[in-house]
Amino acid sequence: MAHVTLSHFLVVGGLLFALGLFTVLTRRNAVAVLMGVELLLNAANVNLVAFNHYVVGGLAGQVFTLFVIVLAAAEAAVGLAIVLSIFHTFKTIDVRAADLMRE
Amino acid sequence: MRFRKLLAWSLASLAVVAGVAVASARLAPALAASPGSSAGGPVTLVDLVFWALAALAVGGAAGVALSRNILYTSLALLFSLMGVAGLYVFLSADFLAVAQVLIYVGGVLVLILFAVMLTNRIGDVNVSNTSLGWAGGAILMAVVAPLLIAVAVEVPWKVRDVPLEQTTAALGNALLQRWLLPFELASLVLLATMIGAIVIARKELKAE
Numbered sequence: 172m173a174h175v176t177l178s179h180f181l182v183v184g185g186l187l188f189a190l191g192l193f194t195v196l197t198r199r200n201a202v203a204v205l206m207g208v209e210l211l212l213n214a215a216n217v218n219l220v221a222f223n224h225y226v227v228g229g230l231a232g233q234v235f236t237l238f239v240i241v242l243a244a245a246e247a248a249v250g251l252a253i254v255l256s257i258f259h260t261f262k263t264i265d266v267r268a269a270d271l272m273r274e
Numbered sequence: 275m276r277f278r279k280l281l282a283w284s285l286a287s288l289a290v291v292a293g294v295a296v297a298s299a300r301l302a303p304a305l306a307a308s309p310g311s312s313a314g315g316p317v318t319l320v321d322l323v324f325w326a327l328a329a330l331a332v333g334g335a336a337g338v339a340l341s342r343n344i345l346y347t348s349l350a351l352l353f354s355l356m357g358v359a360g361l362y363v364f365l366s367a368d369f370l371a372v373a374q375v376l377i378y379v380g381g382v383l384v385l386i387l388f389a390v391m392l393t394n395r396i397g398d399v400n401v402s403n404t405s406l407g408w409a410g411g412a413i414l415m416a417v418v419a420p421l422l423i424a425v426a427v428e429v430p431w432k433v434r435d436v437p438l439e440q441t442t443a444a445l446g447n448a449l450l451q452r453w454l455l456p457f458e459l460a461s462l463v464l465l466a467t468m469i470g471a472i473v474i475a476r477k478e479l480k481a482e
Binding site for chain 1: 412460463464
């Protein structure tokens, strides 16, 4: 078994991305879709930090990852607020049911 | 019953990681010649820790993708995020590892658990149906995952030979010098997010 290299991290990132895509595409539960989006963002983050460490050097990749984490937190807060609002309006969080922007 | 399920999940994630290990070990010899990747030699403790963390991340992601119960899904996301936080340590991103644990596990996941508890009706556990269908998702995954893994393994990346180093202090300096404007904009975005989330989720708004 080879020692840990860049490719290992890229493979982990790729698998996380594929599984997150699967989650986003196959769920009707809005909260689960948001969790899939979090997985996608994490996959991108792993790739950013891995390339930063092994190829580019410096800190740009880590700074970008930090901003991605911040924006992911913001996205989760607003997204879950919208989910709660949808639940109050439609009494379900099935994403197919949310086809109106009013009550 | 619960333990059988847990055992099944652990075995499934182990199988996935073993598959990745075998695949990358078989496809990696071209990579071994490039600098920065000291291939060969016995498996060290560092390698074992890496494989355990990778198993945690990928197994958790598999749990998110495949579990039918929304509560188990969010707990699987917890493991996945913790695994990714551990992987950051291997990339000399110590601050990011801590930030990942604090923000994702301590913040986002708690938010998600709140949403699950507030929206999921007890008798209606299986809200997590499939819309595209498992077939469509599986086909797409069968296309995307090998493509990404092939790119990761086959491309001869120009790898540097770098030691692990602490980057927290340098990251703080970079945030307040080179990246000051994005840093301040991020705080503005967070403020707007906070106000927006409160306004959107407030119930009294409907009474007006």
